[in-house]
Amino acid sequence: MGPVSYDALLWLSFGGPEGPEDVRPFLENVTRGRGVPPERLDEVEQHYLHFGGVSPINRLNREAIAAVEPLVDLPVYFGNRNWHPMVEDTLAEMKAAGVRRALVFPTSAYGGYSACRQYDEDILRARAAVPGAPELVKLRQFFDHPLFIESFAESVRVAGEAFEDYRLVFTAHSVPVSADKAAGPPAEGGHRYSRQVAEASRLVASALSIAEYDVVWQSRSGPPQIPWLEPDIVDHVEALHAKGVANVVVCPIGFVSDHLEVVWDLDTEARDRAAELGMGFARAATPNGDPRFAQLVAELVAEMTSGAPARKLSSFTAAGCTVNGEPCAPLCCEPAKRPAR
Numbered sequence: 523m524g525p526v527s528y529d530a531l532l533w534l535s536f537g538g539p540e541g542p543e544d545v546r547p548f549l550e551n552v553t554r555g556r557g558v559p560p561e562r563l564d565e566v567e568q569h570y571l572h573f574g575g576v577s578p579i580n581r582l583n584r585e586a587i588a589a590v591e592p593l594v595d596l597p598v599y600f601g602n603r604n605w606h607p608m609v610e611d612t613l614a615e616m617k618a619a620g621v622r623r624a625l626v627f628p629t630s631a632y633g634g635y636s637a638c639r640q641y642d643e644d645i646l647r648a649r650a651a652v653p654g655a656p657e658l659v660k661l662r663q664f665f666d667h668p669l670f671i672e673s674f675a676e677s678v679r680v681a682g683e684a685f686e687d688y689r690l691v692f693t694a695h696s697v698p699v700s701a702d703k704a705a706g707p708p709a710e711g712g713h714r715y716s717r718q719v720a721e722a723s724r725l726v727a728s729a730l731s732i733a734e735y736d737v738v739w740q741s742r743s744g745p746p747q748i749p750w751l752e753p754d755i756v757d758h759v760e761a762l763h764a765k766g767v768a769n770v771v772v773c774p775i776g777f778v779s780d781h782l783e784v785v786w787d788l789d790t791e792a793r794d795r796a797a798e799l800g801m802g803f804a805r806a807a808t809p810n811g812d813p814r815f816a817q818l819v820a821e822l823v824a825e826m827t828s829g830a831p832a833r834k835l836s837s838f839t840a841a842g843c844t845v846n847g848e849p850c851a852p853l854c855c856e857p858a859k860r861p862a863r
């Protein structure tokens with residue numbers, strides 16, 4: 523298929539509350555039908571209220587969009603899965619403006635149900651809500667794009683300047699072990715999410731010539747009896763301390779911006795624990811504010827609009843690019859069976 527024309531870019535993200543009264547309804551939207559225990563919700567509500575009920579995520583997305591707009595020859599629209607502007611409303615607005623076929627940039631670099639397939643479900647849901655909706659073509663996963671890797675490598679380098687010597691620890695959002703097992707098309711053998719996180723981490727470490735590092739997980743949710751990817755970042759900081767590690771640099775490789783899980787789970791919880799243990803702690807910046815990130819999005823767009831070559835540093839399939847919410851392949855990243863509640 524040669525280059526085809528597109529008339530807009532839809533920036534599709536998670537969404538977050540912008541005031542205390544938004545927090546509970548936002549959390550209800552995120553967790554509807556997902557078997558997250560009410561105690562966990564109460565706890566997460568407190569994390570948001572600690573920051574006045576405002577997640578930085580919407581502001582950071584608006585800033586990133588402003589940086590991308592001058593680099594792409596398309597109007598950029600903003601829509602979210604869980605909070606306003608909701609993607610259904612944005613899609614209705616796009617249709618009213620005469621948009622016929624749009625590219626979609628999902629603000630996640632990885633495969634897996636939560637990081638990829640759920641954005642396809644958002645596209646399906648939004649199109650079902652808007653009769654005559656524009657065609658929506660999702661951009662590919664970018665965890666191994668050189669600009670993504672360079673951006674993190676630079677931010678780790680800057681964070682590491684605080685110390686003579688440190689242990690580098692990559693962290694990404696945990697998911698249920700069953701969801702990770704089901705990530706990717708069945709023929710690939712599963713674990714596409716954790717394998718991509720490990721590969722991006724390896725690429726960043728290798729760009730810095732750092733041979734020893736760890737890949738850990740954060741922000742575990744769900745009922746305690748269901749296994750999630752481990753170890754947790756806070757437990758890992760304790761384990762490093764027990765081994766005599768003096769300083770740790772945490773690189774949030776699983777996230778593109780400093781949203782709530784970064785400013786709470788890392789900058790608050792993990793940092794406080796390190797301080798109690800007398801360890802040095804520095805957190806590497808996320809790519810969102812880096813001009814390389816805007817450039818990355820522009821390159822992903824150019825792959826589709828002018829057939830520019832896909833720049834990749836790994837041999838993983840450049841998956842995620844599908845039309846109108848189709849999965850990447852049959853049974854790819856099938857949603858896990860959720861406990862009834």
Ligand SMILES: CC1=C(CCC(=O)O)c2cc3nc(cc4[nH]c(cc5[nH]c(cc1n2)c(C)c5CCC(=O)O)c(CCC(=O)O)c4C)C(CCC(=O)O)=C3C
Nearest residue numbers: 536538552556566577579630636637695697743781782783
């Ligand atoms: C893999 C992954 C990403 C990375 C990919 C991507 O970026 O999309 C991600 C991002 C995010 N997750 C976010 C927020 C939340 N995630 C939750 C719950 C969950 N996340 C999960 C996975 C992921 N999540 C899962 C398996 C659950 C359990 C419920 C379910 O199966 O769906 C809950 C419920 C409360 C709780 O239990 O924590 C909240 C509030 C925000 C916004 C933060 C802000 O407001 O700034 C962002 C960017």
Ligand SMILES: [Fe+2]
Nearest residue numbers: 636695741783
């Ligand atoms: Fe999440």
